[in-house]
Amino acid sequence: MKLAGPNSETARLEALRQYKILDTAPEEVFDELTDLAAKVCQTPIALITLIDDNHHWLKSQVGFTVRETSREISFCSHTILKNELFVIPDTLADERFATNPLVTSEPHLRFYAGAPLITPQGYPLGVICVMDYVPRKLSAIQLEVLQALSRQVITQLKLQQNWIDITKQKEAEEPLQESESRYRAIVEDQTELICRFSPDGKLTFVNHNYCCYFGKSYEELIGEEIYHIIPNEERERVEKHLASLSWEYPVGTIEHYVIIPNGQFRIQQWSDRAIFDEQGKLVEFQSVGRDITAQKQAEEVLRQQSRTLERFSTNLKHLHRINTTDYQDFDTLFNDCLDIGCEIFGLSTGIISQIIDREAEGRRQEAEGKGQEVLTHNYSYIIRSVQSELEFLLPGLEFDLKDTYCAAVVQTKKTITYPHVGKIAAMTAHPVYQNLKLESYIGTPIFVQGKVYGTLNFSSTQVKSSNFEPHEQEIIELMAQSIGRFIAAHQTEMERQRVEDELRRQHRRSQLFAEVTLNIRQSLQLEEILHTTVTEVQKFLQADRVVVFQLGFDGSGTVLKEAVVPPFPVIQGQDIIDPCFEQEYLEQYYQGRVGAIADIEKANVEPCYVNMLQQFSVRANLVVPILQKQELWGLLIAHQCSGPRQWTNFETELLRQIADQIGIALAQAQLLERETRQRQELARSNVELQQFAYIASHDLQEPLRKIQAFGDRLKVKFDDTLTDQGRDYLERMQNAARRMQILIDDLLSLSRVTTKTQPFIPVNLSLVVQNVLSDLEISIQETGAQVEVGDLPTVEADPVQMRQLLQNLIGNALKFHKAEEQPVVKIYSQLLMSLESPVLSSDHQKQVPTDATNNRDSCQILVKDNGIGFEEKYLDRIFNAFQRLHGRSEYPGTGIGLAICRKIVERHGGSITATSVLGQGATFMITLPLKQAQGDSAE
Known part of the structure; x- marks a missing residue:
């Protein structure tokens, strides 16, 4: 049967293997011990055996030739279980061994005595034993010697183990020394700072770079505290960092300032490792460091640049808001x-x-x-x-x-x-x-x-x-x-408002002039003419008083008609004798002198004249002569009684023109008395003029058209009766009326863009262009123009305004052509996808700002000609009202057409711009959304 192993069998077997003695060759030292055992015990057989988990190994033997036996039949297996001397005086008499093969067959052993080989740790590795072929007993001395020999065997095993270890250690030391030399060379060659220091901070090792960095020799640094290079305010943090390293977490990294020999502060990064012994006690620290000052400075520069860019981005947003806000x-x-x-x-x-x-x-x-x-x-x-x-x-x-x-x-x-x-x-x-x-x-x-x-x-x-x-x-x-x-x-x-005010004044002057003229034409009743004149002039000038003063032969005179506002005194019908009004003044007025006094209290005039004016509460006056057939008939006078007034050239010229008309009325009244033949014609004209006067009060355009019409009649029928000056005035009047008519038409067209609108519907631009070309057929024939039309899209738009837009642009292309070259006009389009901007060849393109194509598919309509072109520096001007690059004598027009185009395009959520080279034609580009955004209004 198989015997159970001793307690802690696994540990025993591990101890046996550590001695590295199993299955090794015989050795003299052990043979001497077995020989001594056999001689002392007087037995033919003596063995030193080692027992592993299955076998019984013979390390040394006397009188026994088998190298190993099975542990199951081995007497020694019983010995290691006892941990003491084990003696079998007669194997046949002991029932445990009577049937053992070693007893019943060769070598027929009858006696056994063995002492276990016990290590200092108490593990039995094997046995030193003696055996005999006959039963016998050993004396006490023999047994004691056998035990002593067992201890000698253990001693020899230990010595042999130590020898092996020493030999191996020596064999290992050479590569270790080589490895250490290589390690030291590597460490010394590192650009990093490498050091080792004890738990109390004393340096035990530094590499060459560490010495160079801190400007000290190896000998000076060894034994120094690492904290001498660390600023006081950083020391506590470094100490806490080192204290946080443990056996479980021995590695850590820290960045801190150090002080170098020149007194500068530098930033270093250290990777620290805590080193512990087998019992977990902290032995020392190993640290690898590098100077990261430049890196930190670069990082700070990057952070500053990032903050700068962030601030710049924020500032740009503020600027964008300022530039896009419609400030009032x-x-x-x-x-x-x-x-x-x-x-x-x-x-x-x-x-x-x-x-x-x-x-x-x-x-x-x-x-x-x-x-x-x-x-x-x-x-x-x-x-x-x-x-x-x-x-x-x-x-x-x-x-x-x-x-x-x-x-x-x-x-x-x-x-x-x-x-x-x-x-x-x-x-x-x-x-x-x-x-x-x-x-x-x-x-x-x-x-x-x-x-x-x-x-x-x-x-x-x-x-x-x-x-x-x-x-x-x-x-x-x-x-x-x-x-x-x-x-x-x-x-x-x-400036635009000033121009508009000027235009309004000119219009009011034209209107007043027309009304006075019409009244003169309508009625030859002098009293009615004068009444209308002073009334309208007073309203127009907002003067406190306007009078017609008829001069007598002696310089005195009578106020024939007056228009005055309360509370100033009425002087109509009064005969006035001006003691200062002498022949000298009569001559000056006859020569066309205009008298204008802004403040009689400050004016350099005769006191008698001041006293006379103050009787009628006059503070400022404007005096214009009325001439009848080159004779001084009287004066047209405006009074300002409420205070001083600076009379303008405009007002002076208006009063002069009205006075001329009064002179004409006076002359015509006299002519009517002598020429009855003209009375009927004038009566018929008066009927028409009455109708015209009625319309003039309701419609701005009709009076202008009739001024032109009746001016033409006067020119034809009464040319021989008018003076050169009269004909000149009439020509000026007609020219002004024609210009005013064109201007009014264009201004109305401009205003109708946003006031007379139609809903947006799908509009086929190809059909619109066909209709426009039909309207312009005569102009095309007269200029001999070649018009090329490409594919044009359908867009959501106001059809009337699309026609007006294209007619203005094509009409301009025909109008501004070069005389020596056949006009060529091209109309074509291109589609633009969302967020796509028109790609144009000119680097100088300027876009009229709108939000046309920001988020919708759009199209671009191009009208290109080979005409006179323009300088692109004027691009910003041409889309503004009343802006002209040429005189009216060269090319007719008011300068409003492109302003109308711009308003139409902007109403449709689009943009318009142009490119041109002077003398090489122009290209106008209109960008329109194909579909209006949901919620867009046609209003």
Whole structure:
């Protein structure tokens, strides 16, 4: 049967294997011990056996030739279970062994005595035993020797194990030494800083680069504390980092400042490893470091650049909002710009100023036009808008320009920055610095139509921590450009309104002139004519009194007709004798003299004349002679009684023309009395003129058309009765009426674009062009034009306005052709997908701004000609009303046609622009959405 192994059999077998003795060759030292055992015990057989899990190995033997036996039949297997001497005096007498093959057959063993080989740890590895072929007993001395020999065997095994270990260690030391040499060479060659230090911070090893970095030798550094290179404020953090390393988590990384020999602070990154022994005790730290100062500086630069870009992006959004907001007044725009600017620059005071020449504004403009230096000592700096914590800075406040920081801006016409005024020696005596202590400043000129209007500037009593960035200068310049554009647009609008007012005045003058003329034509009743004249002139001039004064032979006269407003006295019918009115004055009036006094109290006139006028409450007057057949008949006089009045050339010319008409009326009244033949014709004309007068009060166009018609009749029938001056006046009247008619028609067309509209429906542009060409057939034949029409799309639009748009453009192409070359007009289109912009060949294209094609499929209609073309610098002008590039004598028109085109296109959510080279034709491009966006109105 198989015996059970001893306790901790696994540990015993592991201990046996550690001695590395199994299945090894015989050795003399062990043979001597077995030989001694056999001689002492006087037995023929002595063995040293080692027992593994299945076999019984013989390490040394005397009188026994088998190298190994099965552990199942081995006597020694019983011995290691006892852990003490095991003796079998007679194997046949012991029932445990009586049937053992070693007893019943060769070698017929009858005696056994064995001592276990026990290690210092208590593990039995095997047995030293003696055996005999006959039963016997051993003495106590023999048994004691056998036990001593067992201990000698263990000693020899231990010595042999140590020898093996020492030999192996020596064999391993050489490659280790080589490896260490290689490791040291690698470590020394590293660009990183490498060191080892004890738990208390004392350096035990440093590499060459570490020595070079800190400027000390190896010997100087070994034993030094690592903390001597770490600033005091960083030491606690480093200590906590090292203390956090453990046996479970031995590795960590930290970045901290160090102090190098020259006193500079540098940033290092250290990878630290804690090293522990077998018992888990911290032995030392190994650290690998590198200087990351440049990296950190680069990262900081990148962060600053990122922040700068972020701020720049935010600032651009602010600017975009400013540029896209439809500001209704200066205050809102100015306040918005100043709020945003103060936020962007971090400065507390923002000012928009206007620069004005106190003596002569024209002097600065003249100097700028000649490229001369602009002197600042004659100019005023006026605050137009301000945002500031300085409460005394208010809009309207005025300073001498030379006493402001902005003087340099106006002088150089460039952006000026002062991050710290106090550091500029020449600036510390500046009045602004002395009085306000403004330390930081950035200012830039505001240009309006190429000239310096004023400045946009921001400042603070605080020093700016850094210089103004280039993008900050760009920001303030873009803001100034936005303000300049708004001011320019406002000035343009004011000029437009002035022109409109002038046109309205001219229209009212034409209307008054027509009404007076019609009244003269309609009625030869002098009293009625004069009554109508003074009434209408008084209303038109908004004068307090208008009179017709008929002169007598002696210089006296009578007020025949008067139109006066309360509470001023009525003087109609009064005979007036002017003691100052002598023959000299009569002669001057006869020569056409016009007398205009803005304020009689300040005028250089005779006191008698002043006294006479004051009787009738007159403060200002305008006097125009009325001539009848080259004779001085009387005076047409306007009085202003409520106060002084500066009479304009327009008013003077109007009164002169009315006086001429009165003279004509007087002459015609006399002619009527002598020429009855003309009376019937005039009566018939009066009926027509009455109808015309009725219509004139309701319709603006009809009177103009009739002025032209009746002017033509007068020219034909009464040409021989009119003076040269009369014919000249008549020709002027007709020309003015024709121009006014064309202008009114075009203005009505322009206004109807948004007032007389139709709903958007699908419109086939090819059919529209066919109809337009049919309308223009005569013009095409007269010019010999060749018109080429390509494929055109169908769009959602107002069909009437599409026809008007294309007729204007094609008509212009025919009108502005070169005389020596056959006109060629091409009309074609191209489709544009969403978000796609038209691709044009000209690098100078300018787009009329609309939101046409931002998010919809669109088409582009092109009208191209080979005509006279134009210079593209005038592109912005040609789409504005009343803008002409040629005189009326060269090409007829009012300059409104392209303005109508623009309004039509904008109403359809599109855009219009053009490209041209002077003398080589022009191409007009209209971009329209194929379909109107949902919710778009046709109104």
